[in-house]
Amino acid sequence: MIADIEENIHKKLDAIKKTDGKIRAFVDIFNDCTERAQEIAKKTKAGRAGKLAGTVISVKGNICIKGRRATCSSKMLENYIAPYNATVIDRLLAEDAIIIGSTNMDEFACGSDTTSSAFYPTRNPHDTTRVAGGSSGGAAASVAAGMCDAALGSDTGGSVRCPASFCGVTGMKPTYGTVSRYGLIDMAMSLEQIGAMTGNGKDAIELNRKTLEVIGGPDKRDAQCNYSIGKMTKRTHAKPPTIGIINQFFDACDKAVSNTVMRQVDKLGYEVMELSLEETKYLIPTYYLIMCTEFASAMQKYDGYKYGQKADIAKSLAESVSEARSNHFGKEVKRRILLGTYVSMKEVQDDWYTCALGVRKALTQKFEKFLGEVDLIASPTMPTVAWKIGEKATPTEMYAADILTVTANLTGLPAISVNAGEIGGLPVGMQLMGRKFEEGLVYETAAMAMDK
Ligand code: GLN
Numbered sequence: 137m138i139a140d141i142e143e144n145i146h147k148k149l150d151a152i153k154k155t156d157g158k159i160r161a162f163v164d165i166f167n168d169c170t171e172r173a174q175e176i177a178k179k180t181k182a183g184r185a186g187k188l189a190g191t192v193i194s195v196k197g198n199i200c201i202k203g204r205r206a207t208c209s210s211k212m213l214e215n216y217i218a219p220y221n222a223t224v225i226d227r228l229l230a231e232d233a234i235i236i237g238s239t240n241m242d243e244f245a246c247g248s249d250t251t252s253s254a255f256y257p258t259r260n261p262h263d264t265t266r267v268a269g270g271s272s273g274g275a276a277a278s279v280a281a282g283m284c285d286a287a288l289g290s291d292t293g294g295s296v297r298c299p300a301s302f303c304g305v306t307g308m309k310p311t312y313g314t315v316s317r318y319g320l321i322d323m324a325m326s327l328e329q330i331g332a333m334t335g336n337g338k339d340a341i342e343l344n345r346k347t348l349e350v351i352g353g354p355d356k357r358d359a360q361c362n363y364s365i366g367k368m369t370k371r372t373h374a375k376p377p378t379i380g381i382i383n384q385f386f387d388a389c390d391k392a393v394s395n396t397v398m399r400q401v402d403k404l405g406y407e408v409m410e411l412s413l414e415e416t417k418y419l420i421p422t423y424y425l426i427m428c429t430e431f432a433s434a435m436q437k438y439d440g441y442k443y444g445q446k447a448d449i450a451k452s453l454a455e456s457v458s459e460a461r462s463n464h465f466g467k468e469v470k471r472r473i474l475l476g477t478y479v480s481m482k483e484v485q486d487d488w489y490t491c492a493l494g495v496r497k498a499l500t501q502k503f504e505k506f507l508g509e510v511d512l513i514a515s516p517t518m519p520t521v522a523w524k525i526g527e528k529a530t531p532t533e534m535y536a537a538d539i540l541t542v543t544a545n546l547t548g549l550p551a552i553s554v555n556a557g558e559i560g561g562l563p564v565g566m567q568l569m570g571r572k573f574e575e576g577l578v579y580e581t582a583a584m585a586m587d588k
Contacts, residue, residue: 138285141176141177141190142170142173144192145173145192145236146170148192148236148282149165149170155283156281156283159259159261159283160240160256160258160274161268161273161283162240163205163207163238163240163255164205164238166235166236169192176190177190187349188228188232191285191343191347192234192284193233193236193284193285193286194237194238194283194288195235195238196241196272196287196289197240198245198320199290199330200221200319201222202218202225204218206238206321207238209250209253209255210243210244210254210465211254212444212445214254214445215445223318223351223357223358224315224319224320224330228347236283236284241274241275241295243465243469245292245295246468246469246472248271248295249269249273249523249525249534250269250274250299251525251528252271252467257525259525260303260522262561262562265525266525267525268299268302268522269299269302269522270298271290271298272307275299276303276305276333279333279334279335285343288331288351289307289330289333290320290323290328290330290331291331291541292323292327292328293324293427293538294517294541294545296309296331297517297553297567298517298537298553299333300553301518301553301563301567302563304563306333306334306335306340306341306553306555306582307331307333307553308333308344308348308552309544309545309550309551309552310329310331311368311549311575312327312360312572313362314348314352314361314573315330315331316357317361318355318357318358322434323427323431323434324426324427324431324434325434327545327546328545332351337586338586338587345369345579348369349369352365368576377406377407377577378408378509379404379406379408379510379513379514379581380411380512381398381401382513383412384412384414385416386398386515386516388519388539388540389518389520390520392559393516396516396557396564397566400556400566400585404581404585411506415502416539418499419542419546420542422542422546425479425489426496428473428479429476429489431476432475432480438460438461440456440457440460441457444464445460447459447460448460468531496546496547503547507570511574512568512569512578512581513569515567515569516540516556516567517567518537518540519536521564522562540567541567544569548572549572550570550574551569551578552568552578553566554585556585
């Protein structure tokens with residue numbers, strides 16, 4: 137419950153004024169939200185306020201808010217004004233949340249550190265020479281720097297959890313199919329979910345759960361979204377849970393990161409079971425093959441005619457489309473369109489894409505088996521702490537950092553990142569992955585970790 141709604145919004149706007157010049161978490165700030173705060177304060181006094189009354193929320197730049205820009209931090213959509221609200225936005229507004237602005241991200245959500253934004257990189261509030269993580273870097277930084285109470289991000293391969301880990305906040309990717317993607321500008325449809333990011337600590341975890349309850353649940357405008365949130369976010373286990381640790385996941389991390397997270401796992405006091413995933417080396421190629429194929433297809437609509445910056449119609453169709461795409465997409469987006477188009481070509485499809493689908497299926501079965509033996513799987517969220525801006529020199533170096541997060545997307549499982557401590561002043565995230573629709577246990581364990 138927000139005690140003083142008007143004071144809260146002014147505090148957040150002041151924090152933006154003071155720090156966002158340096159952090160650059162936002163692309164657009166909605167200063168007119170103070171009027172909404174006044175209305176909601178009145179409603180609260182009259183005892184008619186919704187579940188999130190006065191909660192100040194930032195929204196990632198790929199989620200549509202009617203009448204506002206949804207840029208995806210791309211030149212291609214720099215002037216795109218969303219004509220409708222995403223379902224998650226309608227639901228937040230119906231429960232009296234206040235949307236404070238649209239946040240920066242990697243262009244079209246392609247990246248792990250928000251440096252591929254066409255506008256500017258977002259800086260980590262814990263050390264402004266370092267990245268905030270990505271692709272929802274603006275979202276995480278806006279929460280970590282006290283510029284909002286919660287943020288909406290999207291997670292296709294780790295984009296909520298990675299920046300949550302780097303900025304020391306909480307980030308949840310819910311079970312696939314529990315939150316509507318209607319109004320989310322798609323990156324790779326079979327992998328992504330919208331998720332909430334909130335601060336650090338027990339209250340923040342509770343707010344995260346509450347936000348998921350508000351945004352989640354069936355939506356007839358998203359054919360995949362048929363699952364009721366109902367009891368899912370509440371505790372579902374009577375027995376003390378067992379926690380699994382995948383040895384290869386810990387081995388893939390910096391020693392100090394592994395040790396920090398292992399200490400936190402031990403402190404939970406659950407029975408710990410070691411697991412082995414020989415397929416770990418296939419995770420990155422499998423994710424990138426599937427994601428790029430779906431991404432290349434999703435990007436076809438930006439041709440300068442249907443969507444995106446206007447093509448020069450004086451030129452031939454091929455020339456004008458090619459020019460619009462060449463001029464307005466950044467390097468990383470182009471790289472993925474090329475890769476995805478290539479691997480889905482009829483001639484080579486079976487060598488790459490079909491193969492990746494096979495691994496995805498095997499992986500899903502493997503995790504079903506794991507989660508028959510244990511109730512949760514814990515690991516670090518990222519193999520390192522936040523790196524310096526510009527430090528990742530090659531795309532493959534950047535891709536490798538997603539090794540611990542992509543599994544939850546490939547298998548559809550829920551996964552949270554919570555703060556597990558710091559190394560040299562930089563936050564370390566612990567990831568907890570649960571069974572489908574068992575967000576309740578994930579949240580409960582995350583909250584328990586806060587007590588230890
Ligand atoms: N880092 C991953 C990628 O670059 C994840 C992206 C995401 O979740 N949107 O593909």
